[in-house]
Amino acid sequence: MGQRSAGRIVILTGAGISKESGLDTFRDADGIWARVRLEDVATPEAFARDPATVHAFYNARRQGLLAESVQPNPAHLALARLEAEWPGEVLLVTQNIDDLHERAGSRNLIHMHGEILKGRCLACGAVSAWREDMTLESRCRRCEAAGYLRVDVVWFGELPYQMERIYAALEACDLFVSIGTSGVVYPAAGFVEAVRSSGRAHSVELNLEPSDRHSAFAERIYGPASEVVPSFVERFLSEPG
Numbered sequence: 001m002g003q004r005s006a007g008r009i010v011i012l013t014g015a016g017i018s019k020e021s022g023l024d025t026f027r028d029a030d031g032i033w034a035r036v037r038l039e040d041v042a043t044p045e046a047f048a049r050d051p052a053t054v055h056a057f058y059n060a061r062r063q064g065l066l067a068e069s070v071q072p073n074p075a076h077l078a079l080a081r082l083e084a085e086w087p088g089e090v091l092l093v094t095q096n097i098d099d100l101h102e103r104a105g106s107r108n109l110i111h112m113h114g115e116i117l118k119g120r121c122l123a124c125g126a127v128s129a130w131r132e133d134m135t136l137e138s139r140c141r142r143c144e145a146a147g148y149l150r151v152d153v154v155w156f157g158e159l160p161y162q163m164e165r166i167y168a169a170l171e172a173c174d175l176f177v178s179i180g181t182s183g184v185v186y187p188a189a190g191f192v193e194a195v196r197s198s199g200r201a202h203s204v205e206l207n208l209e210p211s212d213r214h215s216a217f218a219e220r221i222y223g224p225a226s227e228v229v230p231s232f233v234e235r236f237l238s239e240p241g
Contacts, residue, residue, distance in 0.1 A: 006088035007174030010166075011079060012191055013094045013101070016180020016208055017225045020073045021100055023065065042155045051136060051150075058151040059133040062116050065098050066131065072104035075179070075229035080105030082233045091169045095181060095188055097153050112160040112188065118152035121145065127152050160187065170194045176203045177232075180225045183211030192216045206232055 015023075040046050041057040064070065083090040083106055092109045094101055097116040101109055119130035119138070126142035130151075138149045154160050170176065176195040183189045192213055195201045205217040206228045214220055221228050 006086070008088055008169070008172055009082070009086065009090045009175045009177070010169050010173040010191075010195075011082075011090065011092045012176070012178045012181060012188060013079070013092065013096060014179070014181025014188070015096060016182075017073075017075050017229070018096050018098055018100055019180070020075065020224060020226045022067075022070045023098060023100075038156060042153075043157055044155055045157075047150055047155075054150075055134050055136070058116060058153070061097075062131070062133070062151075065116060070100075072100045073226045075225040076100050076104035076106070078230040078233040079179075082237065083108060085237055088174075091173075093166055093169075093188075093191075095185065110162050110166060112154070112162065112166065114151075114153040114161060116151060116153055119149045120152040121148050122150060123148040163187065166191075167194060170201075171198045173198075173201045176201050177206060178204070178211070178213075178217070179206045179229060180208070181211060183213035189213055204232070 036057065040050070041054050047054045079092060079101065083092065090108060092101060092106050093112055094109065095113050097111065097113055099115065099117055117129060117131055118127055119134055120127050121140035121143060123145040124140060124143040126140055128141045130149075134149055134151065136147050139146045140149060170191055171194065173195065176192065178192060181188065189212065192203050193216060195203050196216060202219065203217045204219040204221065205211060205214055206221050206225065207214070208224060209222055210220065221232060
């Protein structure tokens with residue numbers, strides 16, 4: 001498929017793409033879940049039981065993301081370039097809760113697991129930008145209620161965002177690219193199967209190493225995201241057909 005066909009592209013990104021910008025992954029051997037029990041910080045029950053601990057956990061993650069040293073890497077920039085230069089639709093679906101894709105220039109983007117730089121009010125449902133620490137005293141910017149704010153991140157036991165739109169895009173796409181994801185966490189791990197069942201799309205895995213779902217992909221390229229993603233995008237945009 002080349003530029004003249006202007007097919008639809010869906011890209012899935014996971015923690016592997018942000019790791020090269022200096023952010024911790026969750027599922028690596030030395031990742032966050034090796035140091036912290038997810039049951040203590042990433043479930044609705046944990047928040048109901050001990051909101052201060054949950055706030056502290058995400059405050060630390062938020063501060064890390066906002067560190068001056070954390071910037072989009074060449075993989076993020078290459079995907080923004082693909083969206084800008086490809087004449088067809090490019091939908092970027094990310095499991096990541098950071099804003100590195102936005103900073104790189106991506107615009108047609110779904111954060112299926114939410115965003116750490118947003119807060120959600122459990123009293124009125126409002127979602128607003130949130131870059132500072134969140135505490136029990138923090139007030140909603142719409143209803144001004146205190147004690148009801150939580151990070152707008154999808155916790156275990158909750159449904160990811162915009163799944164209807166994502167599956168519609170997967171069924172209609174001509175190319176599906178999975179980047180930097182373990183292939184363990186569902187529903188994202190099943191996206192390649194949804195693409196295969198449509199019978200129309202080519203599927204590519206770009207990863208540091210084979211994921212749990214690697215055998216389901218038609219094409220597989222392995223190496224650091226900051227190397228293989230720019231190389232793939234350059235080749236893809238330059239091929240005539």
